[in-house]
Amino acid sequence: MLRRRTLIAALAASCAASFGATATANAASNATDANPTAKAGQQTYVFKVTIRNLGRADLTSPVYAVHNRSFRLFRLGKKASPGIAKLAEDGATSGARAEARRKRGVGQVNIGPRIAARRSASFRITTTSKHLRLSWAAMQICTNDVMAAQSNAKLPASKVGARRVVRIRALDAGSEQNTESRAHVPCLGAHNVGPNENGVIKRSKGIQGRGDVVNATQGWGKFLARVTIKRIS
Numbered sequence: 005m006l007r008r009r010t011l012i013a014a015l016a017a018s019c020a021a022s023f024g025a026t027a028t029a030n031a032a033s034n035a036t037d038a039n040p041t042a043k044a045g046q047q048t049y050v051f052k053v054t055i056r057n058l059g060r061a062d063l064t065s066p067v068y069a070v071h072n073r074s075f076r077l078f079r080l081g082k083k084a085s086p087g088i089a090k091l092a093e094d095g096a097t098s099g100a101r102a103e104a105r106r107k108r109g110v111g112q113v114n115i116g117p118r119i120a121a122r123r124s125a126s127f128r129i130t131t132t133s134k135h136l137r138l139s140w141a142a143m144q145i146c147t148n149d150v151m152a153a154q155s156n157a158k159l160p161a162s163k164v165g166a167r168r169v170v171r172i173r174a175l176d177a178g179s180e181q182n183t184e185s186r187a188h189v190p191c192l193g194a195h196n197v198g199p200n201e202n203g204v205i206k207r208s209k210g211i212q213g214r215g216d217v218v219n220a221t222q223g224w225g226k227f228l229a230r231v232t233i234k235r236i237s
């Protein structure tokens with residue numbers, strides 16, 4: 005069954021130079037991890053998650069969590085956690101990862117492959133009926149704090165072969181002002197720097213052209229990413 009649904013999403017910056025580009029991330033980079041919570045006799049589910057970067061700059065390695073319905077990696081309209089803010093501003097994964105690991109309802113937390121502009125990358129997750137939701141976030145590297153992300157996405161567990169396809173819009177983490185300046189944007193060489201925004205997570209308005217980032221070569225269109233989740237066993 006194929007369901008298309010538009011979710012709000014977000015993402016952050018790209019510009020190969022400063023992040024050590026992974027230009028070969030195209031569809032090939034698989035990260036597989038065993039489910040630490042699976043017990044003997046429990047049914048296991050394996051999903052392949054493919055993220056297509058629809059933008060013109062890289063997406064950093066996503067942090068993803070497999071969890072139950074009680075957990076949220078982030079909430080639209082709420083302030084980003086310190087870990088999510090660091091992820092959206094600089095692609096740093098350790099804070100968001102540590103935060104999610106401490107939360108109840110989370111089965112596993114991991115890092116997916118970086119996703120080059122206009123390319124796809126995949127990872128596999130193995131889980132049980134206890135944890136059938138997925139959340140993830142990655143930065144678009146040519147922004148101050150834009151991320152591609154999904155919160156609390158239902159995994160298509162009904163049968164082997166079931167899949168869901170979702171196109172996602174960019175989110176602004178609300179943590180760094182959108183200067184679009186080479187003094188603050190990772191893909192233009194500026195790391196861990198930028199004026200605080202002190203806002204909430206919201207839909208990004210895209211590159212506005214107020215600084216040094218060029219929308220035509222470093223931005224994105226209506227959607228920042230397309231996510232395909234397929235149950236493969």
Ligand SMILES: [Ca+2]
Pocket residue numbers: 148149176177178179180181182201
């Ligand atoms: Ca911002």
Ligand SMILES: [Ca+2]
Pocket residue numbers: 093148180188189190194195196197198
């Ligand atoms: Ca910055």
